[in-house]
Amino acid sequence: MAAPLTIVGSGMAGLGLARQLRAKDGDRPITLITADSGDDYAKPLLSTGFAKRLPPTRLAARPALEAAEQLNLVMRTHTRVEAIDPVSRTLRLGEERLPWSELVLATGAAPTLPFAVPEAVRERVFSINDLDDYRRFHAVLQGLGRPARVVIIGAGLVGCEFANDLVAGGHAVSLVAPEAAPLPRLLPEPLGHALGEAFLEAGMALHLRRGLEGLDGAGDEVVVALNDGSRLGADLVLAATGLRPRIELAKAAGLAADAAGIRVDRTLATSAPGIYALGDAACVAGINAMYVQPLQASAKALAATLSGQPTEVSYGAWPVLVKTPLLPVVALPPTRPPARWRVEGEGRDLVAYAEAQDERLIGFALTGSRVRRKVELARAAPPLLG
Numbered sequence: 001m002a003a004p005l006t007i008v009g010s011g012m013a014g015l016g017l018a019r020q021l022r023a024k025d026g027d028r029p030i031t032l033i034t035a036d037s038g039d040d041y042a043k044p045l046l047s048t049g050f051a052k053r054l055p056p057t058r059l060a061a062r063p064a065l066e067a068a069e070q071l072n073l074v075m076r077t078h079t080r081v082e083a084i085d086p087v088s089r090t091l092r093l094g095e096e097r098l099p100w101s102e103l104v105l106a107t108g109a110a111p112t113l114p115f116a117v118p119e120a121v122r123e124r125v126f127s128i129n130d131l132d133d134y135r136r137f138h139a140v141l142q143g144l145g146r147p148a149r150v151v152i153i154g155a156g157l158v159g160c161e162f163a164n165d166l167v168a169g170g171h172a173v174s175l176v177a178p179e180a181a182p183l184p185r186l187l188p189e190p191l192g193h194a195l196g197e198a199f200l201e202a203g204m205a206l207h208l209r210r211g212l213e214g215l216d217g218a219g220d221e222v223v224v225a226l227n228d229g230s231r232l233g234a235d236l237v238l239a240a241t242g243l244r245p246r247i248e249l250a251k252a253a254g255l256a257a258d259a260a261g262i263r264v265d266r267t268l269a270t271s272a273p274g275i276y277a278l279g280d281a282a283c284v285a286g287i288n289a290m291y292v293q294p295l296q297a298s299a300k301a302l303a304a305t306l307s308g309q310p311t312e313v314s315y316g317a318w319p320v321l322v323k324t325p326l327l328p329v330v331a332l333p334p335t336r337p338p339a340r341w342r343v344e345g346e347g348r349d350l351v352a353y354a355e356a357q358d359e360r361l362i363g364f365a366l367t368g369s370r371v372r373r374k375v376e377l378a379r380a381a382p383p384l385l386g
C-alpha cells in the first residue's frame, strides 16, 4: 500500500489542511499525528471562555475520534513525532518507523517562559496555548471555589485577552509587563494607554514598566516578586510571555529553520523535497504571521499544491481583532517601522495611522468606536504578502 500523506499537528493548521484536502479528494490516504488530544477546537476561543464560564467541553467543536471519522483519516493522538528522516521518508515514533509520501509540519508554536518556576509553585504557574492547557487551568480555578487572584505576566495579545476575560469572569487580575502600555507590538502608546485605562476602570491592577524578579511559594499562595520591590500574592500565575515556532523536528532533519520558523516558499515547500510547513511553525517567504487568516489561506493553497496544482499563497491586509471587550481593539501592524504614527480621535475612541516617509498608509490601529473603520482602512493598506 502507498505511504499516506502525513500531517504532524492537529491545530487549526493541521486539521484545516486535512479539511481542504478532503474537499478535493475523499479517498486519498491521510495520517495525522498529534502530541495533544487531537480534539478539534478554535484556539482563539480559549481567551473567551472564563467570562462566559464555559467548561472545556464547550470549547471543543468535535472530539478527535469524531473529527477523524468525518475527515476519513487515521489520527494518532498523544503521539509525539521524535524525528524525521527526509531520505527514507519515514518518521520516528519511539521504536516505530512510519513511512510518508508527503509530509506536512503543522507543529505550531510553544510558549516561552523567560523565568524559572520553582518546584514549590509549579502546579500554580500556567501558560494556555491549547485546549489541554485550558483544561488544567480551568480545573485549578474551579477547585478554588471562589474568585481567584491571577497574576498575568505579559501584556501582548494573549496576556491582554486573558486579563480581560478573567476580569469579566469575576476574578482579581494583576497584569505585569515591562512596557509602558498594553499591546506594545500592536498599538502605539496613546492607544495602549487607552486600553490600560479601560482595564483599570474594570478593577484590574496594572504593573507596567515592571520586570519579574522571581516566583516563590507560601502555602497555597504564589508570591510574585517585581523589580520595583513589590510583592504580589496570587492563587495562580499565567505566563503570556510570547510564543516560539516549534522548529526542533525540522532543524534536526536538516531543513532550513530559525527563530522565525521553518523556512518555506510561497508554495509552503520547505528546503527538503516532499516536506511542507504551515501555521505558527512556518515562516512563509520571510513572514510568520501567527494568526488564523494566514494559516487558512496557507491550508487552501497547500491543499491545491498537494492535489497537483502548484499554488502560491497570498496574504491580504488582514487586521487583527483583539478580543478585549472592555475596549475593542483592531490593529494591522506595519511590517516595517513606520516613519511616524499619526493619532486622531477623542477619549478612548482613537485611530492611529502608521505612515511611510511619503505618507503612504502602511498599517493602522483602532480603539473603541473607531474599530468600525477597519474595512475602509484595510482596503487602503498594503497586503501582508501580495
Ligand code: FAD
Pocket: 008, 009, 010, 011, 012, 013, 014, 033, 034, 035, 036, 043, 044, 045, 046, 047, 079, 080, 081, 082, 106, 107, 108, 109, 128, 129, 158, 161, 246, 249, 278, 279, 280, 281, 290, 291, 292, 293, 295, 321, 322, 323
Ligand atoms: P497549534 O494550534 O499550536 O497546533 C500545533 C499542533 O502540533 C498541536 O496539535 C501539537 O500537539 C502538535 N505538535 C507539535 N509538535 C509535535 C510533535 N513533535 N509531534 C506531534 N505533534 C506535535 N489568531 C487570530 O487570528 N485571531 C484571534 O483572535 C486569536 N486569538 C488567540 C488567542 C489565544 C489565547 C492564542 C494562544 C492564540 C490566538 N490566535 C488568534 C492565534 C491562533 O490561534 C494561532 O495562530 C493558531 O491557532 C495556530 O495554529 P497551528 O495549528 O499553527 O498551531
